[in-house]
Amino acid sequence: MNPFIPCNRYVLIERGVQNKRQSLIELPEGAFPDETHERVIITGVSSGTRPPISPGNQAVVLSHMIEEVEFEGEKLNLILENHILGIFEKEV
Numbered sequence: 001m002n003p004f005i006p007c008n009r010y011v012l013i014e015r016g017v018q019n020k021r022q023s024l025i026e027l028p029e030g031a032f033p034d035e036t037h038e039r040v041i042i043t044g045v046s047s048g049t050r051p052p053i054s055p056g057n058q059a060v061v062l063s064h065m066i067e068e069v070e071f072e073g074e075k076l077n078l079i080l081e082n083h084i085l086g087i088f089e090k091e092v
Helices: none
Strands: 010-014 037-045 058-062 067-071 074-080 084-088
Touching: none
Parallel strands: none
Antiparallel strands: 010 037, 010 074, 037 058, 058 084, 067 074
């Protein structure tokens, strides 16, 4: 568990989640660096954040709105709640 707790409607996320769909065409990494949206895992939420945004969920966010914070040698990725476009439902 991460000891960092986000505040002020910020959500702590983990980047680099691979899409479950496999493409028929394999492109070199970085071929399209200007992706507008990104799939992430939510790892922490501020106290004012409402469901369905909760730790463990996967979400689609605006890539350019992710804030990378480096503090005491640790990198944290944060995004405001209103830049989360949607949540993927957990498969049963």
